[in-house]
Amino acid sequence: MNKWFNPRSAFGVTLIAVALLGLPFVAAMGGQAWVRILDFAILYVFLALGLNIVVGYAGLLDLGYIAFYAVGAYTWALLASPHFGLHLPIWVILPIGAALACIAGVLLGSPTLKLRGDYLAIVTLGFGEIVRIFMNNLNAPVNITNGPQGITLIDPVAFGDFKFSGNTQLFGLTLSGPMKYYYLLVALAILVVIINLRLQNSRIGRAWQAIREDEIAAKAVGINTRNIKLLAFAMGASFGGIAGGVFAAMQGFVSPESFSLMESIMILAMVVLGGMGHIPGVILGAVLLSILPEALRYGVGPIQMALFGKMMVDPESLRMLVFGLALVLVMRFKPAGLWPSPERKRELGEKQAEGKA
Amino acid sequence: MDIFLQQIINGLVQGSIYALVALGYTMVYGIMGLINFAHGEVVMIGTLVTITVAGSLINAGMPVLFAGLAGLGVSVLICMALGWGLERIAYRPLRNAPRLTPLITAIGMSIVLQNLAMMIWGRNYLTFPPLLPKINFELAGAHFTAIQVFIVVVSGATMAGLLALIYRTKLGMAMRATAQNPAVASLMGVNINRVIAAAFVIGSALGALAGVMVGTYYEIAHYQMGFMLGLKAFTAAVLGGIGNLAGAMLGGVLLGIIEALGAGYIGDLTGGFLGSHYQDIFAFIVLIVVLMFKPSGLFGEKTGDRA
Amino acid sequence: MSTNLPSTLLEAKAVAKHFGGVKALRDVSLTIRRGEIYGLIGPNGAGKTTFFNCMTGLYVPDGGAFTFDGAPLVADAPQHAAARGIARTFQNIRLFGNMTALENVMVGRHVRTRAGVIGAMLNTSATRAEEAAIRQRAIDLLHYVRIEDRADDLAKNLSYGDQRRLEIARALATEPKLLCLDEPAAGMNATETEELRELIEGIRHDGTTILLIEHDVKLVMGLCDRVAVLDYGALVIEDVPAVVQKDQRVIEAYLGA
Numbered sequence: 001m002n003k004w005f006n007p008r009s010a011f012g013v014t015l016i017a018v019a020l021l022g023l024p025f026v027a028a029m030g031g032q033a034w035v036r037i038l039d040f041a042i043l044y045v046f047l048a049l050g051l052n053i054v055v056g057y058a059g060l061l062d063l064g065y066i067a068f069y070a071v072g073a074y075t076w077a078l079l080a081s082p083h084f085g086l087h088l089p090i091w092v093i094l095p096i097g098a099a100l101a102c103i104a105g106v107l108l109g110s111p112t113l114k115l116r117g118d119y120l121a122i123v124t125l126g127f128g129e130i131v132r133i134f135m136n137n138l139n140a141p142v143n144i145t146n147g148p149q150g151i152t153l154i155d156p157v158a159f160g161d162f163k164f165s166g167n168t169q170l171f172g173l174t175l176s177g178p179m180k181y182y183y184l185l186v187a188l189a190i191l192v193v194i195i196n197l198r199l200q201n202s203r204i205g206r207a208w209q210a211i212r213e214d215e216i217a218a219k220a221v222g223i224n225t226r227n228i229k230l231l232a233f234a235m236g237a238s239f240g241g242i243a244g245g246v247f248a249a250m251q252g253f254v255s256p257e258s259f260s261l262m263e264s265i266m267i268l269a270m271v272v273l274g275g276m277g278h279i280p281g282v283i284l285g286a287v288l289l290s291i292l293p294e295a296l297r298y299g300v301g302p303i304q305m306a307l308f309g310k311m312m313v314d315p316e317s318l319r320m321l322v323f324g325l326a327l328v329l330v331m332r333f334k335p336a337g338l339w340p341s342p343e344r345k346r347e348l349g350e351k352q353a354e355g356k357a
Numbered sequence: 358m359d360i361f362l363q364q365i366i367n368g369l370v371q372g373s374i375y376a377l378v379a380l381g382y383t384m385v386y387g388i389m390g391l392i393n394f395a396h397g398e399v400v401m402i403g404t405l406v407t408i409t410v411a412g413s414l415i416n417a418g419m420p421v422l423f424a425g426l427a428g429l430g431v432s433v434l435i436c437m438a439l440g441w442g443l444e445r446i447a448y449r450p451l452r453n454a455p456r457l458t459p460l461i462t463a464i465g466m467s468i469v470l471q472n473l474a475m476m477i478w479g480r481n482y483l484t485f486p487p488l489l490p491k492i493n494f495e496l497a498g499a500h501f502t503a504i505q506v507f508i509v510v511v512s513g514a515t516m517a518g519l520l521a522l523i524y525r526t527k528l529g530m531a532m533r534a535t536a537q538n539p540a541v542a543s544l545m546g547v548n549i550n551r552v553i554a555a556a557f558v559i560g561s562a563l564g565a566l567a568g569v570m571v572g573t574y575y576e577i578a579h580y581q582m583g584f585m586l587g588l589k590a591f592t593a594a595v596l597g598g599i600g601n602l603a604g605a606m607l608g609g610v611l612l613g614i615i616e617a618l619g620a621g622y623i624g625d626l627t628g629g630f631l632g633s634h635y636q637d638i639f640a641f642i643v644l645i646v647v648l649m650f651k652p653s654g655l656f657g658e659k660t661g662d663r664a
Numbered sequence: 665m666s667t668n669l670p671s672t673l674l675e676a677k678a679v680a681k682h683f684g685g686v687k688a689l690r691d692v693s694l695t696i697r698r699g700e701i702y703g704l705i706g707p708n709g710a711g712k713t714t715f716f717n718c719m720t721g722l723y724v725p726d727g728g729a730f731t732f733d734g735a736p737l738v739a740d741a742p743q744h745a746a747a748r749g750i751a752r753t754f755q756n757i758r759l760f761g762n763m764t765a766l767e768n769v770m771v772g773r774h775v776r777t778r779a780g781v782i783g784a785m786l787n788t789s790a791t792r793a794e795e796a797a798i799r800q801r802a803i804d805l806l807h808y809v810r811i812e813d814r815a816d817d818l819a820k821n822l823s824y825g826d827q828r829r830l831e832i833a834r835a836l837a838t839e840p841k842l843l844c845l846d847e848p849a850a851g852m853n854a855t856e857t858e859e860l861r862e863l864i865e866g867i868r869h870d871g872t873t874i875l876l877i878e879h880d881v882k883l884v885m886g887l888c889d890r891v892a893v894l895d896y897g898a899l900v901i902e903d904v905p906a907v908v909q910k911d912q913r914v915i916e917a918y919l920g921a
Contacts, residue, residue, distance in 0.1 A: 061457070111649045117456070118392060122595045123648055125588070126641030133638050195785050202784035202791070203777055203798065206763070210771045213760035220720065220754075221838055222746030222775025231781060261588070265464050272457045313476050321472040327465030328447055335454035 020186055024179045035178040039250065041290040042185040043243060048270040048286035049192045049279065050239025055268065056277030057205060058232035059212030060113070061121040063264050064128030068237040070259035071104050072097035072244025074135060074145060077254045080155035083146060087155055094245050101241025102234045104131075109233035113226060128264050136256040150255025157184060157249045164249070181250050188246070192239060196279050208232055209277075273330055275337030284339050293323050362499040364621040365614060370505045370574065372613020373512035377567035378590030379597070379605040380519065381560030387536045387600030388556045389452075394463035395443060397587015398470035399436050399561050403568025404485070404578040405478050406432040412486045425488035433565040439470075440561025444554055467584075474580040482579050485572035508570045515566060516606050519559070523602060528555060536600065585637075592640050596647055598657020607656065615643050673698045673842055673873050674719070674737075679728035681714055688714040690898040691728065696842065701864065701874045703888035703905075705881065707917065711897040712877045713755060716846055720752050721745040733841055746775050751840035753831040755847045755877075761820035765811060765830050768819050769802035772837025805833040809863060825856045832863065836872070843867060844875040849883055861887055885909060893917065 027034040047069065054062045075097035079088045112123045139147030156165035156177070164184060165177040199205040207228045210218040219225055248254045266289065274285020296319035304315065330338060378400055385393045411428030415421060447466050451459045492503040523529035534542040535552045543549050571586065572578050589612065597608025619639035647655060678691040689711045696702045706712050718725040721742040730737035732748055751772075760768050777798055783791035806812040809829040814822055819830060828848055835843055845864070849857045857880065864887060868874050878884045884891060885905040892902040895917040901908055908914055 055457075112645065115648055115652050118386075118390075118599070119595060119648055119652065119654075121392070122592060123645050126592065126644050129588075130638045130641050133635060137634050198784050198787055199781070202781075202795070203774060203779045204781050204784055206767060206771050207774055209763055209767075210760050210774075213762055214758050216722070216742075217754065217758035217760065218771070219722075219742035220746060220752055220758075221772045221834060222743045223771070224741075224743045235781065261584075268457075269461050269464060272461045276455070276457065314480075317472040317475040317480075321469055321476070324465045324468030324472065328462050328469065331454070331458050331462045331465065332447075332450055335451060335458045 024182045032176055032178055035176065035182060037291060037294045039178050039181050039185055041287045042189050043247060044270060044286040044290040045189045045283050046192050047240060047243045047267050048282050049196050050236050051267050052196065052271050052282045054232050054236035055271050058208040058229055060229060060232060061117050062124045063121045063268065064124035065240055065267055066259045066264040067128040067131040068101040068104060068240030069244040070131055070135060071101045072241030073248040073254045075100055076245040076248040077151040077154050081151055082153050083151050090157055094242060097245040098238040098241040102238040105234045105237025106230060109230045113229045113233065125261060128261060132256050132259050148256060150253060152253050154248050154252045193279060269327060273337055275340035278339060278341035281337050281339035292326065293319060296322055360621055362497055364617040366499055366501050368614030368617030369610060370508050371617060372610035373509050374567050374570050375590045375593045375613050376606045376609025377512050377563045378586060379594040379609045380602065381564045382591045383594040383599055383602060383605040384556040384560045388532060389553055391448065391459050392463065395466040395470055396564060397583035398467050399439055400564040400568040400586055401580060401583030402439060402470065402474060403432045403436045403565030404572040405474060406435050407569050407572055408483050408485055408578055411488060415486050421488060429569050432569060433562050436561040436565035437558045440557040441554055444557040471580055478580060482577045485576045485578055488573055504573055508574060520602065532556060589640050592644050595654055596644055598654030601656050604654060604656035612640055615639055671697050673733060675731040677729050679718055680726050681718055681723060682726055688897050692899050694892050694899060694902050696873060696875060698873055700889040701868050701876060701887055703884040703891040704875060704877045705884055705891060706894035710894040712894055713846060716844060716877060720750055746838050749841035750844065751835035751838045752844040753835055753846055753848060757827050757831055759819040759827060759831060762818060764816050765806060765819055765822060766802055766815040768830055769805050769833050769837050770798050772834040773798045773801060775838050802837060805836055809833040824851060840872060842873045842875060846877045847879055849878060849880045857883060
């Protein structure tokens with residue numbers, strides 16, 4: 001942490017609060033699309049912090065995290081849309097979504113968590129694909145998911161009569177749908193930050209880190225590694241389920257396309273690129289990686305036009321190319337992530353010194 | 358019964374391709390413990406380069422056989438260079454980095470290669486030039502083509518050659534030694550950097566060959582084709598026990614056959630509830646089930662806990 | 665220590681373990697009494713660590729049984745051994761390297777505490793009280809092994825001798841009835857070994873029974889109340905040091921070498 005700015009001080013908290021409150025109005029100057037981008041950035045912060053429990057704390061490499069997000073999203077979509085004619089309220093759907101995602105996590109985790117790191121990675125990856133393929137195909141003979149077309153007209157988040165879609169007048173300010181979702185998501189993200197912080201310095205959190213560091217020694221001091229790992233997995237999954245529900249409501253539309261392996265990989269990249277196990281790092285990673293491709297979308301085309309007077313290459317592939325290069329370069333020059341925890345930074349310094357010796 | 362035989366043949370062909378690609382994953386993993394996610398893209402580039410080279414030679418009036426061999430040769434060389442470059446530029450600086458760092462680099466390289474390919478070859482499906490004559494055979498009611506025979510025979514021969522290289526040459530011995538214990542191997546005078554580079558180069562050459570086979574077999578190619586193929590091949594490598602060459606070969610063939618049989622019979626098995634578009638889940642379900650009972654894969658070494 | 669407790673803490677009956685064709689343990693039977701320092705010695709590969717691993721649940725024995733503290737010890741998983749009151753250290757130190765010394769000891773309290781995820785998330789007063797107790801106990805234990813000034817250092821940055829001490833503190837945090845030390849003096853110089861001897865005696869004095877596996881014969885003979893000798897996986901003798909030292913078989917198998 002910087003010396004001149006401590007986020008725990010009253011001044012720090014106020015500063016952060018003002019910035020978070022004002023941000024959507026600044027973004028709205030560039031159009032509602034930018035507010036939507038912000039929404040997604042915060043949603044990814046939420047997801048990345050959920051995955052951080054699994055990967056960062058417990059050291060379990062999960063490449064199928066998006067499956068739990070998908071479970072949450074489809075739960076919301078099916079229980080609050082004309083598809084089945086159900087329109088359940090949020091306090092019913094969101095817990096169901098979290099619970100289903102949690103159950104999915106336990107179902108996947110209990111037989112597979114004894115696997116070593118990379119084996120676990122490929123199994124979770126396979127699970128993610130299985131979930132996606134089912135969502136893609138469960139439209140016949142009984143139409144459950146509506147297949148590749150996805151489910152539309154999903155209900156927005158609503159508390160009573162207060163809907164999160166459409167404009168609302170409040171204290172003379174006009175709040176757009178994306179802006180309202182932004183505040184909801186920020187509240188959720190703050191909640192997950194607090195939970196991450198509290199878990200980090202708890203009995204269970206220490207047990208996770210102990211397993212990550214040395215599983216045999218963890219067993220020797222009496223930690224039931226299987227259950228504790230399962231707990232990490234289930235918790236991460238539940239967060240994924242909640243995020244999925246909000247995603248479905250915010251978009252009003254879900255289809256299997258949103259839950260590809262690439263999405264899982266992206267969230268993992270946010271955790272690792274930011275600084276695994278370090279909350280500020282993970283937040284930074286999530287914000288950067290969700291905004292960078294969008295910023296490039298708006299930047300790459302005009303820059304080409306300005307430089308060459310015409311489109312030299314397809315802007316869509318150019319922006320992804322730059323994105324991929326950014327991943328490679330950050331890992332090359334900041335192998336522990338952009339903002340690693342102080343301990344990890346030290347560890348890496350020593351490792352490199354050893355490597356050179 | 359003829360469906361059964363037919364699906365076995367189809368599975369064997371697909372499995373041979375998986376096996377060739379799986380070898381690239383397993384060699385790199387065995388030696389440096391890295392999942393080279395970009396390997397699938399190397400295969401894709403192998404296919405697309407062949408289309409360009411062989412296609413333009415055929416258009417220029419060259420004999421098809423010559424064009425095919427030239428396409429294969431150029432794509433193998435380009436992929437070898439690509440594999441070497443990947444290791445040298447992207448992975449080598451990360452040898453002492455935390456475990457997940459090279460994984461993210463691999464993902465980044467995968468994105469880069471895919472989008473480079475899209476810039477070069479566009480986003481549409483490309484037609485692979487017909488390099489082999491279309492001859493059909495029939496055996497006990499099952500049909501197969503010259504291309505299928507070619508794929509199985511060539512990949513079999515290639516894998517035999519690879520085994521000879523690994524178990525009969527000095528380079529192979531160095532690779533095996535490095536896989537066992539890099540520190541000791543380097544004390545014994547093995548040049549670790551060369552061994553790792555060799556694993557990438559050989560794996561990429563096999564990948565290019567697999568890419569040409571995929572193109573010949575399916576007759577189309579696309580800049581995104583490497584992703585799923587790579588995923589399946591990696592699954593095959595894990596199924597066989599990652600790091601184990603024979604395991605990757607058997608895992609690949611096995612996966613191909615399971616998929617083909619699964620696609621052929623899933624409708625009957627589920628009373629028509631699930632159709633053949635569920636083909637892709639077989640690979641993963643089999644993988645999960647196998648790893649539940651054999652946590653190190655079918656032919657992987659057992660690694661017990663040691664106090 | 666209460667005098668009404670039966671004097672036997674751990675009894676091994678005909679424990680056998682083989683790896684493939686190698687018989688690492690051949691029907692080893694021995695008895696550890698409450699309050700003693702019990703030495704287990706033998707040449708390299710005699711089966712000391714295998715015995716240890718069977719007892720602490722890391723290996724499942726192929727034959728025989730353990731009785732611990734008056735009840736059968738079902739050695740199916742290490743975490744159960746810890747819960748029953750058996751703590752161990754490792755021959756090749758196994759600490760949680762990227763956690764601080766204090767955190768390492770706090771992890772040791774896991775098995776004697778109960779706070780769960782919900783409590784932690786809600787930060788309930790019960791959780792906070794338990795957390796404070798865990799921390800205090802861990803600090804006390806760091807004092808006990810005299811590395812309190814290294815509390816906030818990462819475990820892997822501690823000196824070798826301090827790492828050994830930290831591992832003992834972590835084991836003590838589980839409130840063991842039996843503390844098993846696997847070659848704690850390995851790699852230590854004379855001064856460090858002497859300090860270790862004092863520490864072990866202190867732990868016994870404070871009421872914990874100790875099983876000591878050692879190579880350092882001088883340390884074992886000077887410290888232990890009774891000593892067992894293993895050779896080729898079989899028990900050679902189990903007696904007081906004075907007798908063991910004079911036993912011809914032991915001299916041949918081990919001391920004479």
